[in-house]
Amino acid sequence: MAHRYILGISAYYHDSAAAIIMDGEIIAAAQEERFSRVKHDPRFPVNAINYCLEEAFIEASDIDAVVFYDHPFLTFDRITKNCAFAGESSYPVFNSAIKSMMGIKIWVEKHVCKTIGSAGKLGKIIFAGHHMSHAASSYYPSPYNNAAILSLDGVGEWSTTTIAKGDGNKIELLQEINYPNSLGLLYSAFTYYCGFKVNSGEYKLMGLAPYGNPTYVKEIYDHLIDVKDDGSYRLNMEYFGYLDTGKTTSAKFHELFGGDPRQPESAITRKEMDLAASIQVVTEEIVIKIARHAQKLTGSENLCLSGGVALNCVANGKLLKENIFKNIWIQPAAGDAGGALGACYVAEYMHFGGTKKTGDNKNDFQMGSYLGPKFSEQEIEAYLDRNRYPYHKMEYTEKNKTLAREMDNGKIVGFFAGRMEFGPRSLGGRSIIGDPRNPGMQSKMNLKIKYRESFRPFAPAVLREDVNKYFDLDTDSPYMLLVAPVQHSIRKPVEPLAGASVDDMIPVINQIRSDLPSITHVDFSARIQTVHTETNKAFYDLLAEFKAQTGCSVVINTSFNVRGEPIVCSPKDAYLCFMRTDIDVLALENYLLFKEEQPNFDDKENWQTKYELD
Amino acid sequence: MNRQLFEYHPTIGYKFIKSLKTRVAHEAGGYLLRTNNWGFRCENDFQIGKIPGKKRILFFGDSFTAGDGVSNKFRYTDVLETMLPDTEIYNFGLSGSGTDQQFLMYQEYGKDIECDVIVLSVLVENIRRIKSHYRYYYNDKNEKVIYAKPYYDFKDGAFQLFNTPVPSQPLTMEELPKEEQEKVDTGGRFGFARSVVNALGLKEITQKITKYQPVPEYNESNTPEWQVMREIIKQWKGMAQAKLIVIPLPLYQFVEETSDASNYQSRFAELTTELDIPVIDPLPEMRKYTMDERRNFRHKTDVHPTAEGHKAMAEAIYPELSKILEQ
Amino acid sequence: MSSTNDIDNKIKDIFDGIVTPNIGSHNLNTQLDAAAESYYEQPKSPAHVYYSFIDTSSQESFAKYIESFWNEEGTPQFAAKANELSALAFELSKDHESQSEELSPFVYTMY
Incomplete structure (x- = not known):
C-alpha cells in the first residue's frame, strides 16, 4: 500500500x-x-x-x-x-x-x-x-484519545488563546480570545520592558522571576488586564502600542512602571526581578483559570498544551500541581x-x-522529540580525518565510563549523539553536560561556556526512575517542560545575606541550596528532564554510568551552543562550539576529543558579534 | 547544511563516504543520494562473488555516471538495470574524477569483483582532468581551495603515476610552485570569458557563432592528453577480468549541435580499430530527439543530465550493450 | 519592475480605498466590561480556522478569492480594491524571485 x-x-x-x-x-x-x-x-x-x-x-x-x-x-x-x-x-x-x-x-x-x-x-x-x-x-x-486542548500564544491570524476539544480523529474549536487581547503579547510586553528580546527572551524573564517579589501584581490587574473567573481576559490597550505603532508597550505602560524600558545588556535591578516575578504570577493564575474552564467545557481528564506560552515551564509545573487534569501533555x-x-x-x-x-x-x-538529523560514525570520522583533529574512537561502554569519570572530575562535556532535538530544548542529543554536585559548575558553565548572564539556572537531566529521589515530581517530564521543587531531603539551609545590595543577584546565586547546587534555582525549583531508555538510550546509559561511578543520577543539561547561537546540528558545529568555549571533552557519538590534544584553533569568524542576543 | 559527501582517500584522492543517505539541494529541487557498503553511489551493495543467474556490469565514470543532479534511480545506469534482464549494475561513478582516478578506483576496488562487462563511461570533458594535477573544491566555509589529485604521465619513457599518496590537506595557489599553478583544473576552458558570456545570457548563441570546441584535446591522435587517456584505457584493458567497453558521454554542446563532435568521435573510434575495445557512442541516438527535447536533457543552468537526459542516454546505450552482454 | 515609490503609491491607494472609508466602522474587542461574565468568543472565521486554500493561480482568480473571502467574512466593504490588491500581490511577488546564479557544476564541496 x-x-x-x-x-x-x-x-x-x-x-x-x-x-x-x-x-x-x-x-x-x-x-x-x-x-x-x-x-x-x-x-x-x-x-x-x-x-x-x-x-x-x-x-x-x-x-x-x-x-x-x-x-x-x-x-x-x-x-x-x-x-x-x-x-x-x-x-x-x-x-x-x-x-x-x-x-x-x-x-x-x-x-x-x-x-x-x-x-x-x-x-x-x-x-x-x-x-x-x-x-x-x-x-x-x-x-x-480525547483531550482538552489549549493553545496560548502571541497572535496567530486573529486568535491569541483557543480552547478546543480533541476526540479520536477530530479537533473541534470551542472558544477563543482574539487579537488584540493576548496573554502572549502581555508577557512579551514585560519581556521587552525588562530589556530582553521579544519572541526569544521570554524564557530569560521566566528565569529571572524567582529572584524577585511579585510586588506589581496589583498594578497589572488594576491597569493592564481584566480577567474573568473563567480565565477569559481583555487587555487595556492604552498601555500597549501594537495597535497603531507596532511597538509592544506605550508611554502609559512605562509611566505605570516608573520609567523607560531597561536597555539590553545593562545591569538587571530589583525592579526587573520584581516585574518578572509579578508577570509570572499573573500568567500562572490566568493559565490555571483557563485550564479549569477548558476542563469544564470538555469534560476530559487530559490536557494538551501548545503555543509559545506553553514553554513557560514554571506555569506548567503549577498547572500540574493544581490537579485540574489527570494528565498533561505539552508539545x-x-x-x-x-x-x-x-x-x-x-x-x-x-x-x-x-x-x-x-x-x-x-x-x-x-x-x-529526537526528530532531527543524525550523523553516522563514517561521517564523523570523515570529518575529523579530513581536518586532522585528534580523536579517540572508543567502544560504547568505555566511552560512557570515560565521560562519567571526566564529569566527576569537574570537566564539562559536549555530548553529541543520535538525532537532533526538535524544539528549543537540548535533551541529550546535542547537550552540554556536567556534574550538578559541583558548586562552581553553574558559574563556569555560564561564564566560560555560554557567555551569558549568570542568573539563569541550569536544568537537570535525571534517570526517570530516580526523579522522585531528587525532585518533588513523580511523572514523566521528557521534554524539560515542567518545573518542580528539589526534595527537602537534599536541600541545605540558606542563611539570609547580610549587607548585600537588593539589586545584586550574584551573592544570591552563589549560595549553596542543595546537594545539587548547579541546578537548584534560587526558589529551590528545577526545570526537569526525565531521561528514558526507550527514547534516548545513549543519554540514559551515560547517566546510568555516572550514577554507577558517583551515586548521583543527575547531570546538568544545557543546550549545546553559546549565547545567541542556534543549538549545534552537525559535527562541524559541535567542534566549533567546543573550540570556542571551555568545554573540556567533546563526544561525537563514540569519538572523544580532548581539548588539550586539539591543534591551535584559528577562529577567523568573529562569532561573539555574529550571534544576536535574545 | 550540506552533509559531507566525500572522505579522503590516499590513492584516489577522495571517494564517497559509506552508507550515506542524503538529499542534495539543487536547482531542480534537489536529489536523493545513497551510497553503499563500499562507499559508492550505488543502490546495490557490493560483493565480490556474482549472484547465481545474474549478470553483472561495473560502470566507471565521473559525475555524469555518479548522477549529479538526479536521484540514484533516475541515472542511466539504474535505468539500464531495469531494461537489462537479470543484470545488476555496480556504479563506481565519482563526481569530479578523471579517467586516471577511475582507473585507480578500478584497481583498488573493482578488479577482484566478478563481472561480465566493465564499462568506462568517459564524459568527453574528462580528458582535461587527466592532465591536471590539482582541482578546485569548495571547503566547508564555501571558499575555493585546491586539492591535489593523482595523475599519470609519461616520464623517462615510462607511464607513471604521480601525486600518490595524495596529499590530504588543501592548498592555496600561492603555495604551489609556479609550473604547477598551470596544472590546476578550473573546471573548463576560458574560465573568465565564459563567466562573462554566461552572465550576459549569451552562452548558447556565442558557442554556435564561434563554433566553440570544448575539448580540442581530441583534435589529433598525438595530443599529450589523448596519449595519456589512450594509455590508461589500454592498460585498463590489459588488466580487466572481463570485457572492457568504452562509452564516450557527450557534453550538451554536442547533443545540441552547437559544437562539432567529430574530433572526439574519431579518437574513440581508434580505440576499436587500434586496441580492439568496443565503443558505444550514444550521441547519434541522442541527436534523433527534437531540439526542445534535447534542451531538456540538461538542467536550466547545471549542465549535468536531467532524468530525461539519463533516460535518453540509457536508451541510446541499451541496444549495443545488451548485445555485448549476450555474447 | 516597479520602483519602491510606485509600490508605495499603490499601497497608499489601497489603504485609501479600503481602510480610510472604514475607519471607525470596525470594532476590535478592546472595551473592558466589568459586568460581562466572560470574554470568550465563538470561533471566528470557521471557514478558515481549520484549513482552506488560497487561489493564486492567476491575478483574476486571486482577485475573486479576495472578494469571496471578505464576503464570507461579512465585511464586503474591504473587497473594494480586490483587483488592485491582487495586481499588487503579483507585482510584489516578482521582487522576491531571486536571480539564478551561474553554478559551478564541476566544483565540489570537499572538507
Missing part, C-alpha cells in the same frame, strides 16, 4: 521549520536555524525541508500534500481591520504588512516549487489555521516551529481523514 506523506512548513515569522509525517507518524522535524545557523531564522526553511525529504528519502513529487501552518490572508484581514480601527496613523503598519503578506506569505506554493521542484500530488498548498496547527501539534502526538516545540508539525496533522486527519493511532495515556508519539 502506498504511504501518505505530508510536508508541513512554518515560516516568515520566527523559528521557521519543516516537518514530515508518513501515514500519521512523524518522520522528521527541524528548525531552519539549526542549518542556517541564524538564531530564530524566520526565512523560508529550505534546509529544513531538504532535511525532511532526506529523512523520508522520497522525491518531492511523492509528497501527497504540502501544508502551511498559518493563513496569511486571514492575518491580512486582521491587520486591515486593525488599521481601520486604529485610523490613518496606522498606515505604516499597513504598508509593511501588505508587503509581507501579499509579497511573500501568500506565495508559499511558489517558494515550495522553487525549493523542491513540486508542490506534491495535491498540486496546491493547504493553509491550516495557526491555532489549529498548534492544537494539532499537541493533540495528535499526545498519548490521549515540546510549542512555539511556531511546532506549527509545522501541527500543520501536517491538520492535513492528515482533517483533509485526508486519516486514522489516529490509539493512545495508552502514557507513551506519546513524539519519539522523545
Whole structure:
C-alpha cells in the first residue's frame, strides 16, 4: 500500500521549520536555524525541508500534500481591520504588512516549487489555521484519545488563546480570545520592558522571576488586564502600542512602571526581578483559570498544551500541581516551529481523514522529540580525518565510563549523539553536560561556556526512575517542560545575606541550596528532564554510568551552543562550539576529543558579534 | 547544511563516504543520494562473488555516471538495470574524477569483483582532468581551495603515476610552485570569458557563432592528453577480468549541435580499430530527439543530465550493450 | 519592475480605498466590561480556522478569492480594491524571485 506523506512548513515569522509525517507518524522535524545557523531564522526553511525529504528519502513529487501552518490572508484581514480601527496613523503598519503578506506569505506554493521542484500530488498548498496547527501539534502526538486542548500564544491570524476539544480523529474549536487581547503579547510586553528580546527572551524573564517579589501584581490587574473567573481576559490597550505603532508597550505602560524600558545588556535591578516575578504570577493564575474552564467545557481528564506560552515551564509545573487534569501533555516545540508539525496533522486527519493511532495515556508519539538529523560514525570520522583533529574512537561502554569519570572530575562535556532535538530544548542529543554536585559548575558553565548572564539556572537531566529521589515530581517530564521543587531531603539551609545590595543577584546565586547546587534555582525549583531508555538510550546509559561511578543520577543539561547561537546540528558545529568555549571533552557519538590534544584553533569568524542576543 | 559527501582517500584522492543517505539541494529541487557498503553511489551493495543467474556490469565514470543532479534511480545506469534482464549494475561513478582516478578506483576496488562487462563511461570533458594535477573544491566555509589529485604521465619513457599518496590537506595557489599553478583544473576552458558570456545570457548563441570546441584535446591522435587517456584505457584493458567497453558521454554542446563532435568521435573510434575495445557512442541516438527535447536533457543552468537526459542516454546505450552482454 | 515609490503609491491607494472609508466602522474587542461574565468568543472565521486554500493561480482568480473571502467574512466593504490588491500581490511577488546564479557544476564541496 502506498504511504501518505505530508510536508508541513512554518515560516516568515520566527523559528521557521519543516516537518514530515508518513501515514500519521512523524518522520522528521527541524528548525531552519539549526542549518542556517541564524538564531530564530524566520526565512523560508529550505534546509529544513531538504532535511525532511532526506529523512523520508522520497522525491518531492511523492509528497501527497504540502501544508502551511498559518493563513496569511486571514492575518491580512486582521491587520486591515486593525488599521481601520486604529485610523490613518496606522498606515505604516499597513504598508509593511501588505508587503509581507501579499509579497511573500501568500506565495508559499511558489517558494515550495522553487525549493523542491513540486508542490506534491495535491498540486496546491493547504493553509491550516495557526491555532489549529498548534492544537494539532499537541493533540495528535499526545498519548490521549480525547483531550482538552489549549493553545496560548502571541497572535496567530486573529486568535491569541483557543480552547478546543480533541476526540479520536477530530479537533473541534470551542472558544477563543482574539487579537488584540493576548496573554502572549502581555508577557512579551514585560519581556521587552525588562530589556530582553521579544519572541526569544521570554524564557530569560521566566528565569529571572524567582529572584524577585511579585510586588506589581496589583498594578497589572488594576491597569493592564481584566480577567474573568473563567480565565477569559481583555487587555487595556492604552498601555500597549501594537495597535497603531507596532511597538509592544506605550508611554502609559512605562509611566505605570516608573520609567523607560531597561536597555539590553545593562545591569538587571530589583525592579526587573520584581516585574518578572509579578508577570509570572499573573500568567500562572490566568493559565490555571483557563485550564479549569477548558476542563469544564470538555469534560476530559487530559490536557494538551501548545503555543509559545506553553514553554513557560514554571506555569506548567503549577498547572500540574493544581490537579485540574489527570494528565498533561505539552508539545515540546510549542512555539511556531511546532506549527509545522501541527500543520501536517491538520492535513492528515482533517483533509485526508486519516486514522489516529490509539493512545495508552502514557507513551506519546513524539519519539522523545529526537526528530532531527543524525550523523553516522563514517561521517564523523570523515570529518575529523579530513581536518586532522585528534580523536579517540572508543567502544560504547568505555566511552560512557570515560565521560562519567571526566564529569566527576569537574570537566564539562559536549555530548553529541543520535538525532537532533526538535524544539528549543537540548535533551541529550546535542547537550552540554556536567556534574550538578559541583558548586562552581553553574558559574563556569555560564561564564566560560555560554557567555551569558549568570542568573539563569541550569536544568537537570535525571534517570526517570530516580526523579522522585531528587525532585518533588513523580511523572514523566521528557521534554524539560515542567518545573518542580528539589526534595527537602537534599536541600541545605540558606542563611539570609547580610549587607548585600537588593539589586545584586550574584551573592544570591552563589549560595549553596542543595546537594545539587548547579541546578537548584534560587526558589529551590528545577526545570526537569526525565531521561528514558526507550527514547534516548545513549543519554540514559551515560547517566546510568555516572550514577554507577558517583551515586548521583543527575547531570546538568544545557543546550549545546553559546549565547545567541542556534543549538549545534552537525559535527562541524559541535567542534566549533567546543573550540570556542571551555568545554573540556567533546563526544561525537563514540569519538572523544580532548581539548588539550586539539591543534591551535584559528577562529577567523568573529562569532561573539555574529550571534544576536535574545 | 550540506552533509559531507566525500572522505579522503590516499590513492584516489577522495571517494564517497559509506552508507550515506542524503538529499542534495539543487536547482531542480534537489536529489536523493545513497551510497553503499563500499562507499559508492550505488543502490546495490557490493560483493565480490556474482549472484547465481545474474549478470553483472561495473560502470566507471565521473559525475555524469555518479548522477549529479538526479536521484540514484533516475541515472542511466539504474535505468539500464531495469531494461537489462537479470543484470545488476555496480556504479563506481565519482563526481569530479578523471579517467586516471577511475582507473585507480578500478584497481583498488573493482578488479577482484566478478563481472561480465566493465564499462568506462568517459564524459568527453574528462580528458582535461587527466592532465591536471590539482582541482578546485569548495571547503566547508564555501571558499575555493585546491586539492591535489593523482595523475599519470609519461616520464623517462615510462607511464607513471604521480601525486600518490595524495596529499590530504588543501592548498592555496600561492603555495604551489609556479609550473604547477598551470596544472590546476578550473573546471573548463576560458574560465573568465565564459563567466562573462554566461552572465550576459549569451552562452548558447556565442558557442554556435564561434563554433566553440570544448575539448580540442581530441583534435589529433598525438595530443599529450589523448596519449595519456589512450594509455590508461589500454592498460585498463590489459588488466580487466572481463570485457572492457568504452562509452564516450557527450557534453550538451554536442547533443545540441552547437559544437562539432567529430574530433572526439574519431579518437574513440581508434580505440576499436587500434586496441580492439568496443565503443558505444550514444550521441547519434541522442541527436534523433527534437531540439526542445534535447534542451531538456540538461538542467536550466547545471549542465549535468536531467532524468530525461539519463533516460535518453540509457536508451541510446541499451541496444549495443545488451548485445555485448549476450555474447 | 516597479520602483519602491510606485509600490508605495499603490499601497497608499489601497489603504485609501479600503481602510480610510472604514475607519471607525470596525470594532476590535478592546472595551473592558466589568459586568460581562466572560470574554470568550465563538470561533471566528470557521471557514478558515481549520484549513482552506488560497487561489493564486492567476491575478483574476486571486482577485475573486479576495472578494469571496471578505464576503464570507461579512465585511464586503474591504473587497473594494480586490483587483488592485491582487495586481499588487503579483507585482510584489516578482521582487522576491531571486536571480539564478551561474553554478559551478564541476566544483565540489570537499572538507
